[in-house]
Amino acid sequence: MLTGLHIVIMGGDARQIEVIRKLSELGAKISLIGYEQLDHSFTGAVKEKIDEINWQEIDAIILPVAGTSLDGEIDTIFSNEHIRIDENKISKTPPHCTIYSGITNTYLTKITQKAGRKLELIFDRNDVAIYNSIPTVEGIIMLVIQNTDFTIHGSKTVVLGFGRNGMTISRVFHGLGAKLKVGVRNAEHIARIEEMGLDSFHLNDLEEFVKDADIVINTIPHLVVTANVISKMPHHTLIIDIASKPGGTDFRYAEKRGIKAILTPSLPGIVAPKTAGQILANVLVELLHDDLLKRKGNVK
Structure with missing residues (x-):
């Protein structure tokens, strides 16, 4: 169970729907950025603007599998708005906050390192x-x-x-x-x-x-x-x-x-977004659960 975790999911494609579904079923509180045009609704998942987020409460940030552009822009098929993540926003999160992305680039690596936050690359996993x-x-x-x-x-x-x-x-x-x-x-x-x-x-x-x-x-x-x-x-x-x-x-x-x-x-997201999304969701649940257990262990 992921009850008690507040997770921001930013942008992405149809694969993210399976991620949202899985995390919400396990009790996570989810803030969706860049999802104004998404017709689905999920218990515990709320559509928000990026400036409405209280970053100090965020336990994890999930980016699209492609990460960001070299200037921090985040692609999404569910919004026409420009979404951008930067070091300032990440720095406001708690020290334990982890950023999850499929891949990285020089920009994303730099801002997470400067903010002192862990960057977990999903596609690095065999x-x-x-x-x-x-x-x-x-x-x-x-x-x-x-x-x-x-x-x-x-x-x-x-x-x-x-x-x-x-x-x-x-x-x-x-x-x-x-x-x-x-x-x-x-x-x-x-x-x-x-x-x-x-x-x-x-x-x-x-x-x-x-x-x-x-x-x-x-x-x-x-x-x-x-x-x-x-x-x-x-x-x-x-x-x-x-x-x-x-x-x-x-x-x-x-x-x-x-x-x-x-x-x-990004062929998996084009030809089989449901299956590809389930693959991502299962791995994210495992990683989030492990992080949660580690934090609880540190508290004890």
């Missing part, structure tokens, strides 16, 4: 990333079907990166009959790819391996699909980049060459 890889790969399949005139079965597919998403994507596309090649740098990843019966190559050789690619799926959050790489691709190649913004693809050059390149860093 369990969340692995669970999220399931709706992610389903979304990729949907995009491939929508944007090609050939089947995945038999397609020459290149997956870049073999982390928690890359591994799931590679396994599923291989299972669908794609002629799959996985590009990585890490020797350990190469060993695992080979153990799984898949074909690997070193990213230094990427230009050679995209010459006949039908589909290129990038999971690496650094520029790897460069202009030189894109110049070697056939015109029909479809690039799907799921790395966090700005992705790992030179989108401007892809457009110039007439190659379709799609940046989709």
